[in-house]
Amino acid sequence: MEILSMSDLQVSLIIIGIIVIVAVAVFNWLQQLRYRREVQAAFDHEHDDILLDTHHSDEPFQRIEPKFNKKMSSESGLDSLPQTGDQFDSSPTETNKTSIMSPPAHPPFNTTQTSAAISSATTSPLLDYDSNTNYIVNIRSESVIANTHIAKLLQRKFDFGKPVYWLGQQDKNEPWEEISTESNVDSDGYCHLKGCLQLADRSGPISEVNLSKFRDLVLDFASQVNASAECPDIVSTHEKAVMLDKFCAEVDVMIGINIISKDDGAFVGTKIRALAEASGFRLETDGLFKYRDEGNNILFTLNNYESSPFLPENIKSLTTHGVTFLLDVPRVAHGERVFDQMTHLAKIFSNTLGGIVVDDNRVPLSDSGIQKSKQQLLEIQTSMKNNHINSGSPSALRLFV
Numbered sequence: 001m002e003i004l005s006m007s008d009l010q011v012s013l014i015i016i017g018i019i020v021i022v023a024v025a026v027f028n029w030l031q032q033l034r035y036r037r038e039v040q041a042a043f044d045h046e047h048d049d050i051l052l053d054t055h056h057s058d059e060p061f062q063r064i065e066p067k068f069n070k071k072m073s074s075e076s077g078l079d080s081l082p083q084t085g086d087q088f089d090s091s092p093t094e095t096n097k098t099s100i101m102s103p104p105a106h107p108p109f110n111t112t113q114t115s116a117a118i119s120s121a122t123t124s125p126l127l128d129y130d131s132n133t134n135y136i137v138n139i140r141s142e143s144v145i146a147n148t149h150i151a152k153l154l155q156r157k158f159d160f161g162k163p164v165y166w167l168g169q170q171d172k173n174e175p176w177e178e179i180s181t182e183s184n185v186d187s188d189g190y191c192h193l194k195g196c197l198q199l200a201d202r203s204g205p206i207s208e209v210n211l212s213k214f215r216d217l218v219l220d221f222a223s224q225v226n227a228s229a230e231c232p233d234i235v236s237t238h239e240k241a242v243m244l245d246k247f248c249a250e251v252d253v254m255i256g257i258n259i260i261s262k263d264d265g266a267f268v269g270t271k272i273r274a275l276a277e278a279s280g281f282r283l284e285t286d287g288l289f290k291y292r293d294e295g296n297n298i299l300f301t302l303n304n305y306e307s308s309p310f311l312p313e314n315i316k317s318l319t320t321h322g323v324t325f326l327l328d329v330p331r332v333a334h335g336e337r338v339f340d341q342m343t344h345l346a347k348i349f350s351n352t353l354g355g356i357v358v359d360d361n362r363v364p365l366s367d368s369g370i371q372k373s374k375q376q377l378l379e380i381q382t383s384m385k386n387n388h389i390n391s392g393s394p395s396a397l398r399l400f401v
Contacts, residue, residue: 124175124176125167125176125177125178126167126176126194128393128394128395129165129167129194129196129395130388131232132240132244132388133198133199133200133244133389133395133399134165134196134197134198134199135196135197135199135206135211135214135232135237135241136194136195136196136197136232137194137195137197137214137215137218137229137230137231137232138192138193138194138229138230139192139193139194139195139218139221139222139225139227139228139229140191140192140193140227140228140229140230141191141192141225141226141227141228142191142226143191143226144170144188144189144190144191145189145190145191145193145225145227146189147184147185147187147188147189149189149221149224149225150166150168150179150184150189150190150193151181151184151185152221153166153193153195153217153221154166154179154180154181154184156217159213160197160206160210160211160213160214161206161207161210162197162198162199162200162201162206162210163197163198163201163398164195164196164197164198164214165178165195165196165198166178166179166193166194166195166196167179167193167194167196168187168190168192168193168194169190169191169192169193170187170188170189170190170191171191172191172192176194179193195214195218197210197211197214198398198399199237199240199241199244199245200241200244200245200248200399201398201399201400201401202252202399202400202401204245205238205241205242205244205245206238206241207238208234208235208238211234211237211238211241212234215231215234218231219231247387248330248399248400251329251330251380251383251384251389252329252330252400253329253330253376253377253380254326254327254328254329255326255327255329255339255373255377256324256325256326256327257324257325257342257343257346257357257365257370258305258322258323258324258357258358258359258360258362259305259322259323259324259325259346259349259350259353259355259356259357259358260305260321260322260355260356260358260362261321261322261353261354261355261356262354262355262356264321265321265354266319266320266321267319267320267321267322267323267353267355268318268319269310269314269315269316269317269318269319269320270315270316271353272302272310272315272320272323272353273289273310273315275348275349275352275353276289276302279291279345279348279349281302283310283312283315285312286309287304287308287309287310287311288301288302288303288309288310289301289302289303289310290302291342291345297392297397298328298331299327299332299338299341299342300325300326300327300328300332300338300341300342301325301326302323302324302325302326303323303324303325303326304318304320304322304323304324305320305321305322305323305324306320306321306322308320322355323349323353323355325342325345325346327339327342327377328400329377329380329381329391330380330384330389330391330392330396330400331391331392331396331397331400332391332392333381333390333391333392333393334392335377335378335380335381335391335392336374336377336378336381339373339374339377340374343370384396
C-alpha cells in the first residue's frame with residue numbers, strides 16, 4: 001500500500017507540473033498578444049513616411065536636443081569623392097554639443113541614402129576612391145599583366161595597417177572594375193592598375209612607415225612586370241592623412257535618445273522585443289536591435305540602457321530600466337530624415353512602455369532639445385559634404401568602422 005501511495009503522489013506531482021507549465025506558456029502567449037495589440041494600436045494612426053516624403057527635406061532646419069555620444073579619440077577616418085585640397089573645415093565642433101550614454105558595444109549602421117551612392121559606385125568604382133582619402137598609385141603596362149602576377153598584390157592587401165583596394169582596366173577603352181581574388185582568377189589580366197590605400201579610419205591615420213612599405217611594394221612589382229609606376233610623395237600624403245583623421249574625429253558623432261522607466265520600475269524583455277519587431281527592428285546576435293533600410297544598411301539601433309545586451313537567448317527573462325536609440329551620424333545619409341524616423345519611434349516606445357525620454361543626466365528632453373540635436377546633425381553632415389565626404393556613402397561606410 002505504501003508503494004502504491006508513493007506512485008499516486010508522483011503522478012499527482014507530474015500532473016501539477018504539466019498544468020503549471022501550460023499555464024505559464026498560456027500566460028506568456030497572452031502577454032505577447034496584448035503587447036502586440038498595444039503596438040498595433042500605436043501604429044493605427046496614419047503617419048507620413050519620413051524616409052520617403054521628400055517634403056521634409058525642404059523644411060527649414062529646426063533646433064533639437066537628444067544627446068550626442070562623441071568619440072573623442074582622434075582615431076577616425078573618412079572618405080570623399082572629388083579631391084579639393086588638403087584643408088578640412090572642422091567648424092561643426094564649435095556648436096554646443098550634448099552627449100548620450102552609449103551601450104558597451106554598437107555596430108556602427110543608413111537609408112535610401114546609400115542607394116544613390118551605390119548606384120553611382122556601380123557606374124564606376126573610381127567614384128569611391130579619391131586621392132583626398134586614399135594614397136593612390138598607378139601601374140601602367142604596354143601589355144596585359146597576367147592575373148598570376150596580380151594575385152601576388154592581392155595577397156599583400158592586409159599588410160599595411162589600413163585596407164587596400166585594387167582597381168583594374170583590361171584595356172584603355174574598357175571600364176574600370178574593382179579587383180577581388182575571385183574576379184582576378186576569372187580575368188585575363190589588366191594593363192592598368194590603381195592601388196588605393198586608405199589614409200585613415202576609426203583607429204587613426206596610416207603611418208608613414210606603412211605608406212613607404214606600400215610604395216616599395218608597388219615599385220618592385222612594376223619593375224618585375226616591366227610596367228611603369230606613379231607613386232605620390234610619402235611625406236605630404238602622411239600629412240594629409242593626419243589632417244583627414246583630425247577632421248574625421250570632429251565629425252565622428254553618435255546621436256542617442258534614452259527612454260527610462262518611471263519610479264524605478266522596469267521594462268520587460270518580452271515587451272521590448274514585441275514592440276521593437278512590430279516597429280521594424282530585428283534582434284541580431286550581437287545583442288542589438290537594428291533598424292535597416294531595404295538595402296540592408298543600418299539606420300539606427302536599439303540598445304539596452306544598462307550594460308547587458310539584448311541577447312536572443314536571454315530576452316525572455318531580461319528586465320531593464322531603459323533603452324537607448326543610437327544613430328551613427330557619418331554612416332547615415334539624409335540624416336535629418338532618419339533622425340525624424342528615430343524620434344518618431346522613440347515617442348511610440350515611450351508611450352507604449354510608459355517611460356520617459358531623457359538625456360544622459362536623466363533630465364527629460366524637451367522638443368526644443370530634440371530640435372537642437374537635429375540641427376547639430378545637419379551641421380555635421382553639411383560640413384562633411386563641404387569637404388567632399390558624403391555621409392552614408394560607400395567610402396564613409398568603409399572609413400567609419
